[in-house]
Amino acid sequence: xxxxxxxxxxxxxxxxxxxxxxxxxxxxxxxxxxxxxxxxxxxxxxxxxxxxxxxxxxxxxxxxxxxxxxxxxxxxxxxxxxxxxxxxxxxxxxxxxxxxxxxxxxxxxxxxxxxxxxxxxxxxxxxxxxxxxxxxxxxxxxxxxxxxxxxxxxxxxxxxxxxxxxxxxxxxxxxxxxxxxxxxxxxxxxxxxxxxxxxxxxxxxxxxxxxxxxxxxxxxxxxxxxxxxxxxxxxxxxxxxxxxxxxxxxxxxxxxxxx
Ligand SMILES: NC(=O)c1ccc[n+]([C@@H]2O[C@H](COP(=O)([O-])OP(=O)(O)OC[C@H]3O[C@@H](n4cnc5c(N)ncnc54)[C@H](O)[C@@H]3O)[C@@H](O)[C@H]2O)c1
Numbered sequence: 001x002x003x004x005x006x007x008x009x010x011x012x013x014x015x016x017x018x019x020x021x022x023x024x025x026x027x028x029x030x031x032x033x034x035x036x037x038x039x040x041x042x043x044x045x046x047x048x049x050x051x052x053x054x055x056x057x058x059x060x061x062x063x064x065x066x067x068x069x070x071x072x073x074x075x076x077x078x079x080x081x082x083x084x085x086x087x088x089x090x091x092x093x094x095x096x097x098x099x100x101x102x103x104x105x106x107x108x109x110x111x112x113x114x115x116x117x118x119x120x121x122x123x124x125x126x127x128x129x130x131x132x133x134x135x136x137x138x139x140x141x142x143x144x145x146x147x148x149x150x151x152x153x154x155x156x157x158x159x160x161x162x163x164x165x166x167x168x169x170x171x172x173x174x175x176x177x178x179x180x181x182x183x184x185x186x187x188x189x190x191x192x193x194x195x196x197x198x199x200x201x202x203x204x205x206x207x208x209x210x211x212x213x214x215x216x217x218x219x220x221x222x223x224x225x226x227x228x229x230x231x232x233x234x235x236x237x238x239x240x241x242x243x244x245x246x247x248x249x250x251x252x253x254x255x256x257x258x259x
Contacts, residue, residue, distance in 0.1 A: 102122045
């Protein structure tokens with residue numbers, strides 16, 4: 001399938017920060033897998049990351065044209081600048097994937113102001129700023145698609161309070177875009193991810209004995225999801241196959257939230 005031939009896509013947080021799966025050389029996270037999948041279907045893909053080497057590594061793995069952009073999502077100017085760089089290099093953006101996210105896992109009694117604000121800046125503010133900056137040219141052209149990478153933590157407790165709150169806020173931003181701009185050709189949807197064997201999980205939990213096994217045992221499917229499965233869902237929402245899908249959430253969790 002070449003659903004993105006001729007399209008330009010920005011993946012925010014498209015590097016990968018964590019170890020590879022056993023036996024593999026390239027570490028695969030959700031953002032990187034999405035960039036690789038969409039490029040394999042024909043898109044030119046701009047990848048932002050606060051770590052330029054991580055973005056470069058993704059671009060080197062793309063089948064097709066790519067662009068690595070150094071941008072810290074916690075910096076408002078960098079968010080806007082990344083959109084400008086992507087558009088001036090690749091051309092008008094058809095799709096923006098808001099993937100970047102952090103999770104400290106703090107419970108309420110342990111929550112600090114600094115940590116809360118960091119979650120807000122990276123998990124929410126970066127995404128509305130990026131979307132706001134990308135939106136204008138999309139409205140002029142009468143088409144554009146946003147895909148937000150959120151978590152089942154948006155609707156389920158059990159992780160950190162700042163993570164849960166900011167992942168829920170991401171859904172609200174996406175829904176706002178979907179309702180407000182649909183009649184002008186914009187779609188926006190959100191992925192709610194369950195337990196995914198991505199770089200984020202391997203970095204945070206890989207060294208804790210038994211933790212990845214516990215994660216694998218939790219969903220009815222008795223395994224974690226893969227970043228490639230996340231990427232397949234993101235590519236669907238970003239593509240014309242989802243032309244009448246707007247303002248919704250797609251749960252990718254192996255049945256975890258159905259228990
Ligand atoms: N793995 C899971 O179980 C799981 C579950 C639910 C949701 N998610 C979501 O998946 C997304 C991340 O997955 P991933 O595997 O791509 O993660 P990752 O930790 O590998 O991060 C991807 C990239 O983001 C970059 N990054 C981190 N902070 C940044 C910042 N401030 N500015 C710019 N770049 C920054 C990292 O350098 C990394 O290269 C998050 O939104 C997360 O909430 C993951």
